[in-house]
Amino acid sequence: MTSANTANTDAAGPAATGDGSGPLLRVRDLTVTFAGRRPAPWRRPATTVAVNGVDLDIAPGETLGLVGESGSGKSTTARAVLRLLRPDRGTIEAAGFRVDGFGRRVPAGYRRAVQAVFQDPLGSLDPTKVIGDIVAEPLAVHVGLRGPERDGRVAELLEQVGLGAQHARRYPYELSGGQRQRVSIARALAPEPRLIILDEPVSALDVSVQSQVVNLLEDVRERTGVGYLFVAHDLAVVRHACDRIAVMYRGRVVEEGPADRICERPAHPYTEELLAAVPDPDPARQRLQRQRRRELAAATAAPAPNTAPAPAAGGCPFAPRCPHRMPVCTDTFPDRTSLPGGGRVACHLYDAPVTTPEEVR
Ligand SMILES: Nc1ncnc2c1ncn2[C@@H]1O[C@H](COP(=O)(O)OP(=O)(O)OP(=O)(O)O)[C@@H](O)[C@H]1O
Ligand code: SF4
Ligand SMILES: [Mg+2]
Incomplete structure (x- = not known):
């Protein structure tokens, strides 16, 4: 693939397309298999093809929704982009880095440029640290901010996600689910990433809080120009938040396109089924x-x-x-x-x- 070859393969160097001119995410033929248990010592382990020939594209500042039922391969795709697992096949270019070309060491520049927010904020926030320290950590690691400058930036980030200075002194367990997810978003924003992978960021929240967090994400995107890969298992969550949607079924992308077209004129019978499950307000x-x-x-x-x-x-x-x-x-x-x-x-x-x-x- 010619364009893939132009992307950065030097693990430590700057991104070839990191100037913002290239695609924010370009995935081609991504395939990930997992070995299961051996049914018997002399038998081969069964394999699960979790992701099978997936292509995805995100332009700078765009939101792509990745939807599908449980087990369709959404998180595996997200984890491959985050380089939390190594794919069997395929190319991944993200934020100007050629991710599938990384060796054992993932470049710090990539860790900074691509951030993640997961479903369970309580599980992903260090329970022994106060919120201020949780948000300050990526500022120290990725941006090198110290002292009052760092404290000022923490206050700014908390304000950006709708939290006040009083929250900085609290522990994660003292906040509500929605507030904790706001902290996860602030922490992800701290190193000024170009792409945030949101893996079911609102699925664990009450419905009333879900829309507040989705609105916040939209607001943050408008202000910062960050792009999102927004993973969700139903279309109701992503239909208003995404520019484009890719629908996964059993490891395959079966349909993709502009969010409006997908929601108004779904083409694939599975997309129709997903859409039929979304209650219409009327x-x-x-x-x-x-x-x-x-x-x-x-x-x-x-x-x-x-x-x-x-x-x-x-x-x-x-x-x-x-x-x-x-x-x-x-x-x-x-x-x-x-x-x-x-x-x-x-x-x-x-x-x-x-x-x-x-x-x-
Ligand atoms: N570490 C693993 N080892 C073995 N199989 C795995 C592993 N992770 C995922 N799988 C399998 O890969 C397939 C895709 O899983 P994945 O978690 O990507 O789905 P998902 O679309 O994110 O589902 P959910 O909506 O439940 O989060 C499933 O069959 C799952 O059982
Ligand atoms: S008609 Fe149904 S079974 Fe046939 S390709 Fe389309 S979705 Fe698959
Ligand atoms: Mg998942």
Whole structure:
């Protein structure tokens, strides 16, 4: 891949595209497998293909939502970008660094440029430190700030996420879930990153607090120009927060495109299913949604997500659950087709019609 070769492969050096001119994130053919248990000492361990040929793109300052049900490979993708695991195959360029080219040592510049916020803020904040020290730590490590200058910046960051100076002296357990997640965001912002990986950042919060944190993230993005990879398991959370959305199912991106198009005109049957699960605020449309779901369930008798059998190797992963399944679906993975409203879908429903020689004549 030519553009990938232009990115930085020197683990310690500055990023070749770190001037902001290149893509913020460009993932190609990312594939990650995990070895499972050996069923017997003489048998090979079973492998799970957690992520299978994933392509993703994020432009500077853009938010890409990565959605899909549990086990679809979202966190594994996020962890590969954060270089918390090494992929089996594929290229990852992020914030100007060629991540898959890193050796054992991940460059400090990358650790600074790409930050993360996880689902469980209590688990990811050091319980023995007060909030002020938690936010100050990345300022010392990555920015080299000390003394009053650092204290001033901590106060600024806390203010930016809607917390006051009084919170700086508290311990994580003394704050609410929403406040703790604000601390995680402040800590992630401290080294002025270009990209933040948000892995289910609001899933553990009450619904009323979720929208406040999503609004805060949006506000921070407008002010700082940071880009996000926003992982969530349902479309309701990301539909208003993202520019683009990529939908994952069983390790594959089955559809991607502008958030508006995905939510108004979903193309893939799995995206339709995800969208049908999002309650519409309008009661009349809610009734229609319920009716549509009942009709779909009656028409397909599709197995529940966790009981769906694995698809045949090479076939569409959604085939066992798909109401539109065709013979071709069970043995051939569909090519990706561009869609008129933007983005692409991997589904045989959108295959170009086959033209026979008779029709040409
Ligand atoms: N460390 C690991 N060892 C073995 N298998 C793993 C490991 N991490 C993830 N998996 C498997 O890889 C697949 C994808 O998992 P992943 O955590 O990426 O999914 P997810 O989309 O983030 O799900 P969730 O919404 O539940 O967080 C699953 O089948 C999971 O069991
Ligand atoms: S490829 Fe076939 S089985 Fe898969 S989603 Fe499309 S129609 Fe359904
Ligand atoms: Mg996950």
